[in-house]
Amino acid sequence: MNKVPIISIRGLVTQFGKQVIHDHLELDILQGEIFGIVGGSGAGKSVLMGAILGLVPIKKGKITVLGMHAGSLENITRQHLQSHWGVLFQGGALFSSLTVGENIQVPMKDMEHMPEELAREMAFIKLKMVGLQESDFFKYPSELSGGMIKRAALARALAVDPEILFLDEPTAGLDPISAAAFDDLILTLRDTLNLTVVMVTHDLDSIKRLCDRVAVLVDKHAIVGTLKSLLNNDHAWIREYFHGIRGRVALAELME
Secondary structure, eight states, rough: OOOOEEEEEEEEEEETTTEEEEEEEEEEEEEEEEEEEEEEESSSSHHHHHHHTSSSSOEEEEETTTTOSSSSSSHHHTTTGGEEEEEEEOOOOTTTTTHHHHHHHHHHHHHHHOHHHHHHHHHHHHHHHTOOGHHHHHHHHGSSHHHHHHHHHHHHHHHTSSSSEEEEETTTOOHHHHHHHHHHHHHHHHHHHHHHEEEEEOOHHHHHHOOOOOEETTTTTEEOOOHHHHHOOOOOHHHHHHHHHHHHHHHHHHHE
């Protein structure tokens, strides 16, 4: 698979006060892959995603997205990089005072300056794309189940036809059936829309089902590989994570 990196990170250092989160971390994310990011509590999974998105300041290093220098919100805004990606934040982060349809239209109006009628029409299309019903368009977030909130937030993330989709714990809080259905949806969208998906997760079932490669954040660095290669890695945390009781159950077929 000779694909070019769509995101490249070199020498990344992030720090809060005296606490260093990432210390010269390096990784490449390839176009068209589903790339998982895992790690223990405090390893900097969400911080890494935030750094790519310009939401977390970086102390040192270089982040390149679609061949353009990111690394700060100023750079990202100047190059209109945010119009090339969509983000599903943990918990959905929908605006509670807006209907589902209005939530989906927010990026269309903010970034694309799309006329009201066209934005509304496109929002209906995105709604159906994620498996919601037309009647859901007029509901408020408080009227939705957890799974429906995830799908509505995903529709908003897809509003501007992004090339990259960022997912922060997309199946957290979902029952196993809803989580599996959401995984299926991500696979379908990746294939039909030619998306690159970057996913922070701790869900071993989703990792097994979705990820082409995985970055494990340990010791302030990233160890990157396929799931099979990581299963053979001797790092103590990686072995505990993937070979612990939950890991053995979720990844039984790969470990045979």
